[in-house]
Amino acid sequence: FSFNTEALIAKYFGNYKFALWAAVLFCIVSLISNLIYNMMDRRGERILNLPKAEAEDKIVLSDIKRFKPSxxxxxxxxxxxxxxxxxxxxLSTDFFHDKWGLPLKVASSSGFFGQVFSNFAHMFSTAGGTTSIIIFASMxxxxFAGNLVDRVGRRATLMIIGSLVMIPSYLLMGFTHIQPAFPMIILGAAFVLVPAxxxxxxxxxxxxxRVGTAFGLMTMIQNIGLALFPYMNGKLRDVTHGYGASMVMFASLGIVGLVFAILLKIADRKEGGVLEYPGEKKIEPEAA
Structure with a gap:
């Protein structure tokens, strides 16, 4: 939604601040929804008389050394x-606008909500709409991808496939003039498969x-990357005054991810192959 409306909101109301206030509004709605969910969850626990959270929900830093290579x-x-x-x-909205000349919004003489609908109806022909393909595919x-993983397993294999298709997608956008919607659809498929x-x-x-510690540690390390690579992307843009170097960086991340996905499949095979099984076959609990 945001990729298809942010430029429209700023243009329609004459100031980019209105787009920021729209973002604030959605954050408030998200916060309220979370609070309502929390209250409903607590009420459900009382009604169903569910047991309190056990050790798996707690973060214990000393458990880090016990994690397996996988x-x-x-x-x-x-x-x-x-x-x-x-x-x-x-950066992709500016990228598509600068390289392919995709408009930031669809030309329309209708009212605000009519323009919003028009932007969504023509999402493949605008810069913001093309950017939203990745998120739209996941949404x-x-x-369906989660259901597929539950039925067929092959989690490590799917991570390999998702990492692999990222590489040509970025290189095609960086060094060819193929319509960006096509590689973005491929990236959208990767963004569906890999997280699922x-x-x-x-x-x-x-x-x-140690599940709580594992998720906490994984999210912390993930956010290190999300703090570092936007900065690196900006520096590359400042130095090169183009998008090619950034596309090489993103493709390189795909290559490194592919290596880790292959190593994961090898490690998983040595540890019993639980990731390739359908359903919820788990490892045996470790000795304390």
Missing amino acids: FWYVTFLCVTFYSAIFPFTA VFAP AMWPSVPLIVDPK
């Missing part, structure tokens, strides 16, 4: 994958008592 490969894949996706979407197809296979893998390869 967990670290998933974590480093997580860093490279999201560092290649989110910093790219931060629509992620539940990656995040549910953690409880399968980590001892249940």
Whole structure:
């Protein structure tokens, strides 16, 4: 929604600040929704008389040394994958506008909401709409991808495929004039497959008592990448005055992610192959 409306809001109301206030409004709605969910969750626990959270929900830093290689490969894949996706979407609207001349919004004489609808109807022909393909694909197809992973397993294999298709997508956009919607659709497929296979893998390869620590550590390391690579992307843009170097950086992240995905598949095979099984086959709990 934001990629398709931010430029429209700023143009329609005559100031970019209105787009920022729209973002604030959505943050408030998100906060209220979270508070309502929290209250409903607590009420549900009381009504159903559910047990209190156990050790698996707690973060214990001393558990880090007990994690197997497969967990670290998933974590480093997580860093490279999201560092290649989110910093790219931060620049892609300008990229598509500058290189392909895609408009920031669809020309329309209708009212504000009519223009919003028009932007969505022509999302493949605007810079912001093309950027939104990745998120739109995840929004629509992620539940189906999750169901696929549950039925067929092959989590490590799907992570390899998702990492692999990222590489030509960035290189095509960086060094050819192919319409960007096509590589963006491929990136959208990767953004559906990899998270659907990656995040549910953690409880399968980590001892249940250490799941909370595993997710906390994984998210912390992921955010290091999300802090570093937008800065590197900006520096490359300042130095080169173009987008080619940034596309090479994102493709390189895809290559590194592919290496970690392959190492994950090898490590998983040595640890019993739990990631390739359908359903929820888990590792045996470790001895204390």
